[in-house]
Amino acid sequence: MSFKAVITGIGMVSAAGANTQETLDSFKTGRRSVGPVSIFDTALTCPVFEAKGFKPRDPRRFSRTLELTFHAVTEALQSCGLTQDIAKFKVGVCLGTTIASQINDLEFYKTFRSQGQVPMEAIDRFLNGNLARALAGYLGVSGPCAVSVNACSSGTDAVGIALSWLEAGICDIAICGGADELNLVPLCGFNSLGVVSNVPCAPFDRDRKGLNLGEGAGVLVLENQEVSAKRGNKSRLYVAGYGIATDAYHLTAPRPDGTGLATAINMALQQAGLKAADIGFINAHGTATRDNDKTEGAVLARVFGPQVKFLSTKGFTGHTLGAAGGLEAGFSALALKEGWLPASPGFVNQDPDIGVSPLTAVTDISAKYAMSTSLAFGGNNSALVLGID
Amino acid sequence: MYINGIGIVFNRGRGVAALENALEDGWQPPALEEGRPVYRVAAETLKDKITSGALRRADRFTKMAVLAAHDAMTDSGLDQSIDKADLGIIGSTYFGPHVTTFHFLDEILDYGHKGVSAIAFSHSVHNSAVSYVALSLECRGPTLTLTDFSFPFQSALLTAKMWLSQERCDHVLAGYVEECGKVMEYACSQKLNLAVDGKIKSLDFSAGPVAVPGETAIFFLLSDRPAKKSYGKIEKVDFSPPGQAAVDLLIVAADGSTKDESGYRQDLKAGRSLAGYSALAGSFAGGSAFNCAVAALTLKNQTIYPVPFADVKSGPAQLKQLACLRYDCPGSPAVVELQSCNI
Numbered sequence: 001m002s003f004k005a006v007i008t009g010i011g012m013v014s015a016a017g018a019n020t021q022e023t024l025d026s027f028k029t030g031r032r033s034v035g036p037v038s039i040f041d042t043a044l045t046c047p048v049f050e051a052k053g054f055k056p057r058d059p060r061r062f063s064r065t066l067e068l069t070f071h072a073v074t075e076a077l078q079s080c081g082l083t084q085d086i087a088k089f090k091v092g093v094c095l096g097t098t099i100a101s102q103i104n105d106l107e108f109y110k111t112f113r114s115q116g117q118v119p120m121e122a123i124d125r126f127l128n129g130n131l132a133r134a135l136a137g138y139l140g141v142s143g144p145c146a147v148s149v150n151a152c153s154s155g156t157d158a159v160g161i162a163l164s165w166l167e168a169g170i171c172d173i174a175i176c177g178g179a180d181e182l183n184l185v186p187l188c189g190f191n192s193l194g195v196v197s198n199v200p201c202a203p204f205d206r207d208r209k210g211l212n213l214g215e216g217a218g219v220l221v222l223e224n225q226e227v228s229a230k231r232g233n234k235s236r237l238y239v240a241g242y243g244i245a246t247d248a249y250h251l252t253a254p255r256p257d258g259t260g261l262a263t264a265i266n267m268a269l270q271q272a273g274l275k276a277a278d279i280g281f282i283n284a285h286g287t288a289t290r291d292n293d294k295t296e297g298a299v300l301a302r303v304f305g306p307q308v309k310f311l312s313t314k315g316f317t318g319h320t321l322g323a324a325g326g327l328e329a330g331f332s333a334l335a336l337k338e339g340w341l342p343a344s345p346g347f348v349n350q351d352p353d354i355g356v357s358p359l360t361a362v363t364d365i366s367a368k369y370a371m372s373t374s375l376a377f378g379g380n381n382s383a384l385v386l387g388i389d
Numbered sequence: 390m391y392i393n394g395i396g397i398v399f400n401r402g403r404g405v406a407a408l409e410n411a412l413e414d415g416w417q418p419p420a421l422e423e424g425r426p427v428y429r430v431a432a433e434t435l436k437d438k439i440t441s442g443a444l445r446r447a448d449r450f451t452k453m454a455v456l457a458a459h460d461a462m463t464d465s466g467l468d469q470s471i472d473k474a475d476l477g478i479i480g481s482t483y484f485g486p487h488v489t490t491f492h493f494l495d496e497i498l499d500y501g502h503k504g505v506s507a508i509a510f511s512h513s514v515h516n517s518a519v520s521y522v523a524l525s526l527e528c529r530g531p532t533l534t535l536t537d538f539s540f541p542f543q544s545a546l547l548t549a550k551m552w553l554s555q556e557r558c559d560h561v562l563a564g565y566v567e568e569c570g571k572v573m574e575y576a577c578s579q580k581l582n583l584a585v586d587g588k589i590k591s592l593d594f595s596a597g598p599v600a601v602p603g604e605t606a607i608f609f610l611l612s613d614r615p616a617k618k619s620y621g622k623i624e625k626v627d628f629s630p631p632g633q634a635a636v637d638l639l640i641v642a643a644d645g646s647t648k649d650e651s652g653y654r655q656d657l658k659a660g661r662s663l664a665g666y667s668a669l670a671g672s673f674a675g676g677s678a679f680n681c682a683v684a685a686l687t688l689k690n691q692t693i694y695p696v697p698f699a700d701v702k703s704g705p706a707q708l709k710q711l712a713c714l715r716y717d718c719p720g721s722p723a724v725v726e727l728q729s730c731n732i
Binding site for chain 2: 043044098101102103104109110112116117118120123127130132133137142144145146147148149150151164165167168170184188189190191192193194244245246248249250251252259263267271376377379380
């Protein structure tokens with residue numbers, strides 16, 4: 001194994017919980033916080049996963065996505081003791097998102113469209129809301145900054161980029177992951193694509209009807225081993241590999257044979273110096289759409305064998321888009337540390353077109369390595385290898 | 390990391406030849422739209438068999454990106470020999486396909502939450518342009534889109550460098566795409582001092598600079614080995630001031646998109662040779678991406694091109710090392726250093 005980035009901090013917020021402990025509690029008990037949209041008005045009646053335990057501090061000044069980011073980052077930094085003196089280090093910030101990269105402000109646009117002029121408040125909030133720049137400014141850190149907008153793999157790619165930064169010595173510490181709010185615009189968009197379920201989602205299930213949107217933020221603090229050791233950090237968790245490959249097939253559907261995903265998985269394994277058999281479990285993308293789960297399930301079975309141990313946590317969080325990769329990397333790391341995996345909520349019957357089933361009960365594990373996968377609009381596929389010493 | 394091919398779509402046309410012509414011919418006034426100057430890419434420029442087939446539904450932002458990426462491949466002369474599994478693509482942008490985003494908002498407002506177009510939605514996603522580039526080139530390597538309002542192109546270069554050094558792929562198409570639209574142009578008119586005469590004066594370094602929105606797509610084919618017609622080498626991407634680095638020419642991206650450009654004066658005081666070409670393509674227009682393309686041509690042709698609205702000696706010169714500098718709004722710098730292949 002050539003390079004390992006130590007995971008020293010983890011922070012998360014989603015419908016599964018407003019922090020790591022609440023999330024683990026939901027995972028243990030199987031509690032699903034799913035229901036109708038309450039944070040904006042919509043004619044759409046599909047269930048969603050709102051982060052109910054999260055309270056925005058200053059919605060006029062900050063986008064909800066940025067507030068979710070700050071919330072998760074605060075927990076992540078507290079968990080690794082980096083609240084006071086973080087600016088002493090060369091810290092990079094790499095975050096993934098979809099919504100924070102767009103001016104999805106309907107009221108702003110409605111006014112502009114009807115009057116030809118509009119106050120600049122929404123534009124200011126947008127310009128000040130670039131997740132990485134805003135966070136770096138807030139923390140007073142001056143390392144590299146990037147925001148990955150690779151649709152649903154954005155969070156995974158942000159962790160992968162951060163891993164590269166640390167390996168290249170561009171920074172000593174990297175704050176990475178992803179965040180996205182529940183927003184009317186993508187809700188309408190996904191609904192128009194016919195991939196939204198009108199019942200709580202059932203990843204990999206034979207009778208799955210599509211995804212439910214969610215919201216949240218998942219953040220990791222990664223450090224190079226030297227800096228981590230000097231700080232006296234005792235974390236045994238690390239990120240060891242990242243793979244990324246595109247399908248070049250379709251704008252919104254995965255390549256049916258899944259070769260792009262298989263390439264990404266193999267690239268991540270290769271970087272980590274591992275074989276497929278070394279991976280103890282996979283936190284799959286598992287959105288519960290017909291296409292995603294069929295392709296992904298088949299690839300997991302092909303690469304890891306028919307006894308593959310995998311799960312989808314979308315049944316707890318919904319599809320959190322740019323946040324998903326950050327959250328699921330965090331979930332995978334926690335599972336390695338805790339020694340157990342949650343069930344995949346919603347799953348009942350195996351789909352004969354997939355031929356493998358996710359975990360259906362809380363399961364004890366003693367794995368050294370895990371993988372987290374993401375598939376995205378535009379045909380991108382990404383995979384992370386996480387490990388524990 | 391070597392620049393082995395360049396593709397550009399901008400207000401003066403398409404391709405390296407159009408860029409060379411623009412550099413030699415100098416400034417031309419931009420179009421005036423609703424009384425505001427805009428360096429707009431002409432519709433004619435986007436007409437091509439590449440954009441008329443599988444890309445017929447793609448938006449303007451995507452078509453600009455695809456043409457620039459294809460041209461970079463063709464320009465390199467490597468387009469037939471590169472294994473598409475070893476080709477990566479990294480796009481970067483400030484604002485993404487915002488015209489399509491607002492078109493999708495139109496749909497929500499006009500047809501309700503249940504009546505919107507799936508095509509408009511899927512094309513409004515930031516990475517749709519790079520996805521189309523991958524589709525049209527049948528690329529099977531890594532693809533990524535990056536955004537921020539400071540240095541997205543520099544981040545793309547940095548990532549390309551890491552992908553090559555980590556052997557994730559053998560070649561990377563790294564680029565920058567920006568388009569103009571009514572909302573963005575209105576926001577610019579509110580937030581920036583627009584140049585009523587359309588003239589961006591990159592070497593004035595004013596405390597109240599003027600801007601002209603522009604649109605462009607620029608892609609570079611980057612490889613860890615030089616090709617026959619390589620333009621030069623990207624030696625370094627750094628986020629600190631240029632300091633005393635020994636460069637023969639410093640090309641600055643002072644294009645009026647920040648509120649105060651007087652910070653560039655410190656680089657002038659250091660006795661450097663300076664140049665700035667934003668007047669040829671507009672503010673935001675690739676910023677450093679446009680300047681990198683100019684720098685690559687300057688190195689390859691060993692010629693300093695005339696700098697619009699500034700008294701800078703132009704013509705043949707012996708140039709080994711160039712740098713492109715940009716300061717963002719808060720005043721943070723980013724520098725891209727290029728070297729001649731002959732060093």
